[in-house]
Amino acid sequence: MKTAGTIGDYLIDRLYSLGIRHVFGVPGDYVLGFYDMLSKSRLELINTCDEQGAGFAADAYARLKGIGAVCVTYGVGGLKVVNTTAQAYAEKSPVVVISGAPGVREREKNPLLHHRVRDFDTQKNIFEEITVASAALDDAQTAVQETERVLAALFRFKRPVYIELPRDMISSEISQHRHKAAYREKRSDQVVLNELVGEAVGMINGAEKPVIIAGEEIHRFGLQNQLLDFVNKTNIPVASTVLSKSVINELHSSYMGVYQGAAGHEFVQNYVESSDCIIILGALLTDLSLGMFSAKIDQAKTIYVTSERISVGYHLYEKVLLQDFIVALTRSKIKPRSYLTGKPYPRYSYSPGFARGHRITIKHLFERLNSFLTDEMIVIADVGDALFGSIDLIIRGKTQFLSTAYYASLGFAVPASIGAKLAMPHLRPVVLVGDGAFQMTGMELSTIVRYRLDPIILVLNNGGYMTERIMLDGSFNDLQPWQHSQLTQIFGGGRGYDVRTEDQLESALASAKKSKEACIIDVHLDPKDMSETLKRLTKGFAERV
């Protein structure tokens, strides 16, 4: 007789059925039994060096697959992924955080079990601050329902959830084999939707120069094709934000560039800020995406629709889903524009070639990368000038650019490349990371070598925290110099390159492209050099410190 299965089996089956194939983490005794179940399941376990790496890898994986999972032990594991989970919350990445925990029966006399902080629910209390739902699967009668409740919240909000597994419960038989639909998909109110679309169409058709700002929710809610339909039908030009970069193929003739207030390109800034109808779809308006609030967007001229807030001019709406709005808008009678079709917007220039013996500049590096990138690559930019410089890269495929341009946690990119590669095996990650960020999580290159992944990691090596130097400098912004290119010898795999001149960069890039291994290119830069975007941001940053 087939049993209904255990709590552990059920969770594993559900993760698999939702598209997860890899689970990231570091084992520990409170989660060891579940690791054993995972290792015998269809899911593949990916061991990172530190839990932080697992958290970032799962975040990247979730952004690309629509769901990701990190699995850790109690306390010493769980509390190490608080920061990565906070990032997933802030930037809407649907990560399932699974933590082992002391068994229900072990807790009876309230003993001082190792890894415990204050109470047995301290960790869960903390995760309630940074997830949209949490559950401790401490009862076989309710485990299915609880699992479904938190997964429903994950999909509804595209934000992380927390599942705690007391170790003596994972083999408990559940009372119910298959889950019922634990929640009903939220639907838009049709009457409100009609009113909203009507007002929006009126504003758009009456405008001289409408423009779209497409945000990260377009990607998170899987609306990239719907956006494209709308753009193709109307020819309204579209900008992204720094956080949503690559929401649309950047060679698309209606794509204008990244809008970032005065920190972005002047052409995009002028176009957007002189528009009489700005259609903002699914974008978080953060300080960085607004160029440290240098952006001048007039609410009277704005249609603003996200999963959290909807307005047309000063009229607020509720009960309408972003996805329904975009589809309804596309179907409505919006007059197509023609004047911009076929006319390319000013673009960042491609490589100007290279000069032997010339020191590499930030400008040269990013221009060179623009001709290096192919549509089989995914760019992952860490925080700092790795990100600011990347704004001008031309990304050929949708979602082929990842960054943490809002929460901005240094050290994301290297471990993210692990998650990205496993989520999208046909894409080769190109990682751009500053030397400061690399010192935080660069040892995950070991994990990359272990699982034979093939990212090309460019370390933008300028000896310090550049973005901070321009705000307020001191020796606290200095870094110990590392011989990055020799790390391949430490970890026993991959290729290392140490480059200072344009011709050295040229041959390193050529060799890396040909190689099928992980490659790390240590790009030595002038400590005073910086991207144009960072120069434009300087004032906004410095006046706030």
Added chain:
Amino acid sequence: MKTAGTIGDYLIDRLYSLGIRHVFGVPGDYVLGFYDMLSKSRLELINTCDEQGAGFAADAYARLKGIGAVCVTYGVGGLKVVNTTAQAYAEKSPVVVISGAPGVREREKNPLLHHRVRDFDTQKNIFEEITVASAALDDAQTAVQETERVLAALFRFKRPVYIELPRDMISSEISQHRHKAAYREKRSDQVVLNELVGEAVGMINGAEKPVIIAGEEIHRFGLQNQLLDFVNKTNIPVASTVLSKSVINELHSSYMGVYQGAAGHEFVQNYVESSDCIIILGALLTDLSLGMFSAKIDQAKTIYVTSERISVGYHLYEKVLLQDFIVALTRSKIKPRSYLTGKPYPRYSYSPGFARGHRITIKHLFERLNSFLTDEMIVIADVGDALFGSIDLIIRGKTQFLSTAYYASLGFAVPASIGAKLAMPHLRPVVLVGDGAFQMTGMELSTIVRYRLDPIILVLNNGGYMTERIMLDGSFNDLQPWQHSQLTQIFGGGRGYDVRTEDQLESALASAKKSKEACIIDVHLDPKDMSETLKRLTKGFAERV
């Protein structure tokens, strides 16, 4: 006219006056102004690679100096030290966590500032779970009082506190120059103390074979001399726990060894468990200190006094401080014992020499270390067999052994050696760390090189998570092999040794001892080898997974 000073100055002055000389952290924009003040103050800033390293360094520093401080930025910094702060909470280490934060004026319109998670107080809410007091210094009128309130809690409970600094407040003039005594020292109730001591003296004097278990609170509350007075006056033998190891000089004739239930030495176990009066002073009775609950301690025969709970047999007491109890007990009429004086307890053996070409065993390694250690060294053991093997090391000076034997967060030891060295410059750290723990925080060797510190780091390299292998094994317990000894080339300093045989270990230890630099010795061990303590713990561990 001299002003009263700013919030930032006040905090810096108070930290200095309380004995802090070093502050550990990674800068970020929300804390940059305060970093600038710190860098111009009498305090020295120590930059680590990652915030986790700073948190662990500050914890070690706090254990040795009685107070430590870690200073980080908002969100991406603060949330990375949640785990290290949880450890400080669990094991009673008085760490001041200082976090920068968005300015009060920046928050007015509730904008999406970078590094923000949910609300502006999300981070503070989280720290309230893992500290004994927290304050946001957002008001110059109350900043002094708030600072004093949290510092008072730190000293009363010997646990971490949290101070948040909105960046636009650090230069605000405080309203009061000097702090008043913000709290009154708690005192014991004399009547209760007399009753307690009376009952305790009765039980001790009536006993055949009393024994003391001295815990980590003896160290945290600065009671090591008082304990010694009591031991010297009464000749009652004393054991430590795994967490309190080195609470007393281990060559003291009344010191018996580490009590750890069935996981510890048989002699100590038998002695303690057959005692008719067990005097437990300031010890947390955790699962690890009780040998996974194999300990057999009869409450009827126990005097148990800690900062949190007091009992003699089944009588509970309150309103008495640990320190007052020990002093009063020492002054009371306890009859001295004589039979054990001068008779050494069975001790772990010293090095048996070495044999050329012999593979190094765990047993040999720790025996060898027993003759390597001097009283100018401090041993720092990471979690796993680095800790379990260390239980048999003979530590010559008080507080010359550090570990996290309760919270047990892997990766503590390498960054802890930074804090330990700066707190106790006359001691040379000897770090024992497994390869798994090293992969988490070993890059802080870069920080060690940067600040020219001189630890001797022994990596116990057995290719996996040994403590987990014995519970439940799978490929998830494997590690990518690293060439640890070559890391000195990456970081540009220190000496590396790769040793497989006893004679290689011999010459590496000799060379390291002579050198004044950081040294890393990669000790290759048989993956199946383990310490006697770990063997004894195996059953208790495995049956709980």
